[in-house]
Amino acid sequence: MKRLRIGDVELANPLILAPMAGVTDAPFRFLCAEQGCGAAYTEMVSAKAILHRNRNTGPLMEVWEKEGPAVLQLFGSDPDIVSDMAAMAEDGPYAWIDLNMGCPVPKVVNNGEGSALMKDPKLVARILTAMVKKVKKPVTVKIRTGFDPSSVNGVEIARIAEGCGVSAVAIHGRTREQFYSGKADWDMIRRVKEAVTIPVIGNGDIVKPEDAARMMEETGCDGVMIARGARGNPWIFSRTLHYLETGELSEPPSLPQLKEAILRHVRLQMEYKGEYVGLREMRGHISWYTTGLPRSSALRGRINQAETYEQICELIQGMG
DSSP, X not given: OOOEEETTEEESSSXXXXXXXXXXXXXXXXXXXXXXXXXXXXXXEEHHHHHTTOTTHHHHHOOOTXXXXXXXEEEOSOHHHHHHHHHHHTTSSOSEEEEEOOOOOHHHHTTTOGGGGGGOHHHHHHHHHHXXXXXXXXXXXXXXXXXXXXXXXXXXXXXXXXXXXXXXEEEEEEETTTTTOSOOOHHHHHHHHHHOSSOEEEESOXXXXXXXXXXXXXXXXXXXXXXXXXXXXXXXXXXXHHHHHHSOOOXXXXXXXXXXXXHHHHHHHHHHHOHHHHHHHHHHHHHHHHTTSTTHHHHHHHHTTOOSHHHHHHHHHTOO
């Protein structure tokens, strides 16, 4: 299996955990690293929030020593602020620094940040040029195919990024207007790959090992970024690696293995954020872990009412 090189950083494999708000915190990144993901992105962090020392940014930027390569993803639209905060943060435990140009959330887009940057190529060039100039570590960017169907400019933005000295581009095969609906446009990923010489990481609709193999074959992309397919399913990395290496599908975790994995995640979350916050943040994760299981809807309702680890433990052990 080919390795993925981002600037002077060489990853063990080309599978990357995508940034997901409220999901890719340190405990979840650690669990995915255990399953073999080549690198994992933090939740996106506001450059302005770092500048103003917002107390919520600290946990978002924290990386555990036992994680694999971690990538700090920043968002913002002011070239000076974004580049200054990137330079300030690069001494941290990050393999590289990424600029978010994919977030479709209205409160981000309405500030001219996230995927709104797809509408302003000149501003993109200014931000990326400033980041590359000030940051010694590799700088990357995560984009979408465009803002809406009338402005599908992923190829143009990728070429601009390469011209600015960016080390790699990740592209989610949807426009901002699509959010996460519809089918990802893998053909645009292929077109971006053909348009630039830097590594291209494809993102969109990777929910099982065969999807990753097919994306790499159809688009020629250098790496695959897995997002929603990893929620409640860190094993997607080990199973995908096995499939890419052997062409054979390995078995998913058994019910006892699933139960233990959930409870271990709960314990890690509690150790990291305390019982009260940790248990509440685990409600979404447990919902993903248990999707498709018998009576999972009723179980999730009871999980959402649980107040202690003992109650969660009893409910999880009673599954199946």
